[in-house]
Amino acid sequence: MYLIDTVPCPVLVTDVDGVILAMNGHALQVTGGSAESRVGQPLDRLMPLPSRLFLQTHVWPMLLKDGSVREIYLQLLDADRQLVPALVNCERHRDGGAECWVWVFFVARQRSRFEAELLAARTRADEATAAVAKREHFLKTVTDAVPGLVGYWDRELCCRFANRGYLEWFGRPHGQVIGAELKDLMDERTLRFSQPYIDAVLQGRPQRFERSQPMADGRQTFALVNYMPDIGADGGVLGFFVLVIDITSLKEAEGQLKLAASIVEHTVDAIMVTDEADLILSVNPAFTAVTGYSAAEVVGRHASLLHAGRRDDDLQAERRRALARQGHWKGEAWKRQRDGNVFLVSEDVTAIGAAPGAPGRRVSVFSDVTEHWRNNERLRHLAFHDPLTGLPNRMLLLERLGHLIDQADRESRNAAIAFLDLDRFKWVNDTLGHAMGDLLLKAVAKDLQALVRHSDTVARLGGDEFVVLLDNVAGRDEVETVARRIVAAVGQDRVVDGHAVQVGASLGIAMFPQDGRDREQLMVHADRALYAVKSAARNGYRFFDELSDSRMNGLPVVGSE
Amino acid sequence: MGLICHRGGAEVTINRRNNTRMLGSQGPVLLFAHGFGCNQKMWDAVTPAFEDSHRQILFDYVGSGQSDLAAFDPQRYGSLSGYAQDVLDVCDAYGLTSGVTFVGHSVSCSVGLLASIARPELFERLVLVGPSPCFLNDPPHYNGGFEREDLEGLLSLMDQNYIGWAQYLAPVVAGADGAGRTAGELSDSFCSTEPGIARVFARATVFADNRADLAHVTRPCLILQHRNDALAPLHVGEYLHAHLRGSTLRVLPVVGHCSHMTHPQLVVDAMRPFVDGEQRCP
Numbered sequence: 001m002y003l004i005d006t007v008p009c010p011v012l013v014t015d016v017d018g019v020i021l022a023m024n025g026h027a028l029q030v031t032g033g034s035a036e037s038r039v040g041q042p043l044d045r046l047m048p049l050p051s052r053l054f055l056q057t058h059v060w061p062m063l064l065k066d067g068s069v070r071e072i073y074l075q076l077l078d079a080d081r082q083l084v085p086a087l088v089n090c091e092r093h094r095d096g097g098a099e100c101w102v103w104v105f106f107v108a109r110q111r112s113r114f115e116a117e118l119l120a121a122r123t124r125a126d127e128a129t130a131a132v133a134k135r136e137h138f139l140k141t142v143t144d145a146v147p148g149l150v151g152y153w154d155r156e157l158c159c160r161f162a163n164r165g166y167l168e169w170f171g172r173p174h175g176q177v178i179g180a181e182l183k184d185l186m187d188e189r190t191l192r193f194s195q196p197y198i199d200a201v202l203q204g205r206p207q208r209f210e211r212s213q214p215m216a217d218g219r220q221t222f223a224l225v226n227y228m229p230d231i232g233a234d235g236g237v238l239g240f241f242v243l244v245i246d247i248t249s250l251k252e253a254e255g256q257l258k259l260a261a262s263i264v265e266h267t268v269d270a271i272m273v274t275d276e277a278d279l280i281l282s283v284n285p286a287f288t289a290v291t292g293y294s295a296a297e298v299v300g301r302h303a304s305l306l307h308a309g310r311r312d313d314d315l316q317a318e319r320r321r322a323l324a325r326q327g328h329w330k331g332e333a334w335k336r337q338r339d340g341n342v343f344l345v346s347e348d349v350t351a352i353g354a355a356p357g358a359p360g361r362r363v364s365v366f367s368d369v370t371e372h373w374r375n376n377e378r379l380r381h382l383a384f385h386d387p388l389t390g391l392p393n394r395m396l397l398l399e400r401l402g403h404l405i406d407q408a409d410r411e412s413r414n415a416a417i418a419f420l421d422l423d424r425f426k427w428v429n430d431t432l433g434h435a436m437g438d439l440l441l442k443a444v445a446k447d448l449q450a451l452v453r454h455s456d457t458v459a460r461l462g463g464d465e466f467v468v469l470l471d472n473v474a475g476r477d478e479v480e481t482v483a484r485r486i487v488a489a490v491g492q493d494r495v496v497d498g499h500a501v502q503v504g505a506s507l508g509i510a511m512f513p514q515d516g517r518d519r520e521q522l523m524v525h526a527d528r529a530l531y532a533v534k535s536a537a538r539n540g541y542r543f544f545d546e547l548s549d550s551r552m553n554g555l556p557v558v559g560s561e
Numbered sequence: 562m563g564l565i566c567h568r569g570g571a572e573v574t575i576n577r578r579n580n581t582r583m584l585g586s587q588g589p590v591l592l593f594a595h596g597f598g599c600n601q602k603m604w605d606a607v608t609p610a611f612e613d614s615h616r617q618i619l620f621d622y623v624g625s626g627q628s629d630l631a632a633f634d635p636q637r638y639g640s641l642s643g644y645a646q647d648v649l650d651v652c653d654a655y656g657l658t659s660g661v662t663f664v665g666h667s668v669s670c671s672v673g674l675l676a677s678i679a680r681p682e683l684f685e686r687l688v689l690v691g692p693s694p695c696f697l698n699d700p701p702h703y704n705g706g707f708e709r710e711d712l713e714g715l716l717s718l719m720d721q722n723y724i725g726w727a728q729y730l731a732p733v734v735a736g737a738d739g740a741g742r743t744a745g746e747l748s749d750s751f752c753s754t755e756p757g758i759a760r761v762f763a764r765a766t767v768f769a770d771n772r773a774d775l776a777h778v779t780r781p782c783l784i785l786q787h788r789n790d791a792l793a794p795l796h797v798g799e800y801l802h803a804h805l806r807g808s809t810l811r812v813l814p815v816v817g818h819c820s821h822m823t824h825p826q827l828v829v830d831a832m833r834p835f836v837d838g839e840q841r842c843p
Contacts, residue, residue, distance in 0.1 A: 016823055017816035042816075044791060049707070050714025056792045056818040057597040057667070058719070064822035065602055073721045119720055126757065130635075137636070 010086075010105040018043040018060075021100060030086075030107060032079025043103070048083060051075045059090070063101065067092045073115075076105065085109055149223075149244035152230070155202065155237065157182040166242075169215070187214065194225070201227035201240045210247070222251040270345075272364045278303040281361070290345075290368050292338030303364075308334035308342045319349065323362065327351040332369065343370040386460040388438055389445035397459035397467055401519050404457075404471055408512055413472050415512040416479045417522050419530040420448075422464035422490065423504030423539050432499055439496050440503065447489045451482065467526075468507075476511065476543065483507050483541040491539060504539030506530055515544045575654035579620040579647055580627040584608055588615040589660055589685070591836065594648060596667030596691075597766065600626025603666065606825035607832075615836070620651050624758040633758050641668070641769050645675035652683055662836050664688040666821060667792070668766040671774075678777045687782045688832055691818050692801055693793040695770040703772065706794050712767045719763050775804040782808040783835040785828060789816040809835070 004011040010027035014020050020039050028035060031046050044052045051074045062069050068091040076084040086105040093100050143150040143163035152161035162170070162177050170177050170185050182198075183191060190213050197207040207227035215221055226243040264271055270287035274280050280298045288294050291306060298305065315333060322329040329349045336342050347366040384396035392400065401417065408415045422444065429437035441464065448458040448466060457469040468486070473479050490505035508530025516522040525544040533542045575581070582601065591611055593604040601619035608617050621628040622644050637643035652661060661684050665673040670692030677684040695705045696712060782805050786798030795812065802810035811831045813820050821828045 019816075048714070049711045050718050052791050053707070053711065053715040054718045054722075056790075057715070058599075058722070060817055061597070061599045061603055061819055061822065064819055065599070065605075073718065075718075115721065123720070133635070 004102075007104070010107070012043065012046075012103040012105075014043050014101045014103065016099055016101070018055075018101075027105070030076055030078055030084055030105070046076050048075055048077055059088075063090060063092065076107075146243075148246065149242065151242040152239060153182060153242065154239035157198070159185065160239065166244075169244075190214070197225070197227055198240075201229050202237050204229045204231060204237050221246050221248040223247060269365045269367050272298075272303065272366075274303050274362045274364065276351075276360045276362065278362070290337075290366070291335070297338075306335045308336045323349060323351045332373075335366075343368050344373045345369060386462075389442055389460050391445050391449075391466075392457060392459040394459070394461050397457065397461070397469070398519060400457050400459075401469060401522070404469055405512060405517070405519065405522075408471070409517070414475060416470040416473055417510050417512070417526045418468040418470070418479075418483060418486075418541070419508045419523075419526040420466040420468060420486065420490075421506045421530055421534060423506055425464035425503055428501055428503065432501070436497060436499065436501075440494075440501060443494060443496060444490055444503075448486065451485055451489055479509060479511065479543075480541075483509060487539065487541060506533040506539060507541035508533055508544065509541060510544040575650050578623060578629045578632045579651055579654075580629075581618060581620040581651055581654065583655070584617040584619070585612055585615055588613075589662060589836070590655075590657060591615045591617045591662050591664055592648070592652070593617065593619050594663065594665040594669035594673060595621065595625065596665070596669050597763075602626075603819070603822055604664075607664075607821050607828055610825075610829040610833075611836075618651065618655060620647070622647050622762070624762055630758065633761075635761050638758075638761055638765065640765050641672050641675055641771065643765075644669075644672045645679060648672060648676040649680055649683070652680075657683065659683060660685050662686050662688065664690070664832070665692075666690045667692070667818065668769070671766075671769060671771040674771065674774060674778050674782075677780045678774060681779050684780045685838075686780055686835065688785065688835065689782055689801070690785045690821055690828065691787055691790055691793045692784060693797045694772045694775060694801060694804075696767060696792070697770065699770075703800070704796060706792070706797065716760070716763055716767060719759065772804070775801070776806075778805055783832070784808055784810045785820065785831055786810060786812045787815040787817060787820055788812055790818050792818045 004013065004022060004024040007024060008026065010030050011024045012020060012027055013022040020041055020043055023031075023035055023038050028038070031038065038046075044055065047055065054074065059069055059072055059074075068089070070089050072088045072090070074086055074088050076086050078084050084107055086107050088106075089104045091102055093102055140163070143161075144165070146163060146165070149166040149169055150161075150163040151159060151166045154160050159177050159180055159182070162174070167174060167177055172180075172185070177185065186194070190211065193211055197209055201207045206229060207225070209225055211223055211225055212220055213223050224245045224247045226241075226245075228241040228243070230238045230240055232238045264284045267284065268286050270290040271284040272280060272287055273282045280301055280303055283293075283295050283298055287298075291298075293305075312333065315331070319329045319331070319333075327350065330347070332344055332346050334342055335345050345366040346369045347364055349362055349364045352361040352363060384393060384399075385391065386393045404415050407413075422440075425437065425440070428440055441460070444466070445458065445460065448468065452458060452468060452470065455471050457467075459467045459469075461467060468482075470479060470482060486507060487505045490503060493500065493502050495501070508526045508528065510516055510522045510525035510529060512522060515525045529542045529544040529547060532547050533540055536542075580601070593601065593608070595601050595603050600621045604619060608619070611617055622638075624630065624633045624638055634643075637646070648663070659682055663673040663677065663684055663686075665687070667690070670687075670689035671694060673684075673687050673689070677687060693705065695703065696707045697705045698708060699705065782801075784798055784801055784805070786795060787793070788795065798810055798812070802808050813824065813827050813831065815824050815827065817823055
């Protein structure tokens with residue numbers, strides 16, 4: 001006790017738990033109170049809370065570990081609870097057997113104030129440094145996220161900044177790139193290629209160019225390179241920023257697009273692109289060749305301007321349905337060219353699915369198949385017609401007869417079939433020759449066609465055999481009138497190729513539905529009636545129901561003679 | 562520092578980075594994590610007791626003790642999860658996959674809890690010496706013991722103590738701009754050689770609030786509470802005990818915050834049955 005009172009500054013002694021064992025007069029002068037009131041109390045009580053915390057978190061661990069601390073800054077509370085800054089030294093002592101801790105305080109208001117100012121300055125400097133670091137971190141994060149190469153080169157072409165992509169391209173770590181010279185980092189070929197642009201940007205002119213550049217893995221890439229000069233306050237160029245973007249895939253896509261465009265330009269098929277409302281967006285040259293419309297005339301107009309105007313509502317509806325359901329339609333349609341000519345196209349329409357946010361498109365590819373269609377029609381005509389007279393042949397006759405029966409049956413109307421045979425045709429053929437016979441047949445065919453309605457049919461089965469189908473006849477009288485006219489017309493005197501020729505006509509007639517309800521029956525009965533005419537008198541007509549094996553058998557042939 | 566992620570090479574890197582040390586060669590692993598502003602030496606009075614029975618691993622957090630200061634990343638170490646990653650890194654460096662008993666002091670207790678949430682299979686149990694999940698008061702729910710201004714005062718006090726170092730002040734005095742970060746031979750005061758780093762650590766720990774994490778802890782914990790601790794009062798220990806499922810609370814008759822240094826035998830005696838697996842969660 002006596003000893004610590006001789007020390008000219010506040011001194012305290014505590015045990016290992018920080019309980020005050022003794023205090024000197026200088027200490028009591030600072031803290032106030034009496035020795036009796038302080039001894040036995042924790043050292044903590046003399047300090048404000050932050051200092052108590054610091055004592056616990058830092059000072060005691062140090063003391064316990066090392067046995068002493070030097071020049072620890074703490075605060076004490078004076079008698080008026082005002083803060084008293086103090087520097088503390090503390091050391092472990094062994095007082096007999098018990099361990100104690102001697103605390104020596106240097107009250108240092110002046111020094112603390114000076115240090116506080118320094119600290120504030122230092123804090124400001126730290127904050128500035130931290131702000132710079134934060135900005136750098138931000139910049140690095142942003143530039144590393146850029147899918148390209150970002151860098152900065154100074155006037156001497158030393159690298160001052162490189163993002164991750166740039167580092168990877170150089171294939172070197174940060175430390176080997178920053179501060180290194182361009183000529184040591186870039187391959188010679190790329191450098192040689194870029195040199196003129198580098199020279200230009202160092203003159204203060206921004207540069208933008210494409211170059212092919214090799215990658216670390218040997219891949220050849222296309223890059224879009226931007227050089228931006230960094231101009232200082234005095235107007236001089238300090239260096240330049242680099243932004244390199246890999247455009248390899250763009251280049252490839254561009255190539256694909258060019259190819260596709262070239263195909264569209266040169267294909268012989270007409271191509272028309274419309275929107276979903278069928279407004280024309282673009283057409284190719286073949287479209288102009290096929291339709292006669294130039295692109296300028298049709299773009300923006302409705303695709304229906306090509307419609308032929310034929311009744312194709314069903315077709316259009318089916319087309320719409322197919323496009324909506326399968327996104328595709330293929331078929332034939334009549335269209336109208338610019339000059340009004342109607343032509344047939346084979347068309348292939350594909351709906352290009354609308355991506356979210358993008359409008360849908362329809363691509364129609366078509367070609368003129370009119371000629372092809374005509375050829376087909378011709379072949380079809382040949383298959384169903386008699387080449388000599390152009391009349392329907394047996395096949396078409398059978399088809400028409402079947403059709404006629406169906407319709408007459410459905411609508412409860414009468415029809416008639418007449419088998420016709422020329423009398424004396426064999427004589428003409430044998431004496432005047434086949435050519436003459438053919439001419440005669442053609443003349444008769446023409447006459448027959450002139451005698452019947454458009455809806456009726458005149459067919460030639462071969463040789464001098466003809467068949468006439470009469471649709472929707474009022475009754476037997478009407479048929480009889482026609483039959484009589486035929487007999488008269490065929491039997492007229494005629495001059496064929498300078499020769500006077502006269503033939504006769506024999507007709508056997510069967511009525512629908514009285515004489516038969518199907519093709520075979522009607523034909524057999526008409527033939528039987530014809531046979532009856534022939535075997536009797538020729539040159540006349542007879543109804544089947546007049547035959548002997550029918551009810552009216554035995555009646556005479558009605559002739560023109 | 563990306564290399565740290567790779568196994569194999571990692572051991573060397575992590576061991577140097579965290580200044581790791583292993584005592585003993587057999588037995589279950591005790592992993593000691595130091596607290597505020599100090600280093601692994603604070604466990605020196607405890608480790609001899611387990612020399613024969615355990616392998617004991619000690620380390621310094623990056624930024625403390627003899628760790629590699631160049632590895633300090635203010636981003637990572639700006640929150641306790643960065644320190645928890647140090648704990649996991651050290652375990653990985655030793656190839657540990659399970660059975661680790663974590664022993665932490667003060668803020669390291671929260672670090673250990675976070676590590677055990679991240680990798681529960683790695684840890685067998687945790688010993689928490691003087692823990693506090695949050696120093697700040699949050700009335701009326703929670704009484705951490707301190708107001709924000711108290712803790713700001715503590716941080717300021719730390720700063721003022723660090724400024725005793727000439728190197729810290731030199732740049733200001735010389736009018737230079739940057740924080741010339743040097744790892745020279747400096748005083749070992751407060752176990753950190755870099756005031757800037759110590760400040761990041763202090764801020765991350767002093768204002769941490771890990772109360773919400775407690776519910777996610779699945780490993781048994783032994784809470785060693787000091788009867789009279791200015792930093793982590795008794796009711797904070799009781800709060801932890803109530804919120805850590807299956808925890809055990811032992812109140813040591815100790816004044817202060819550092820029983821493992823002032824009363825190591827008490828700590829050893831309390832730890833022994835728990836680390837030997839005799840005292841499991843009920």
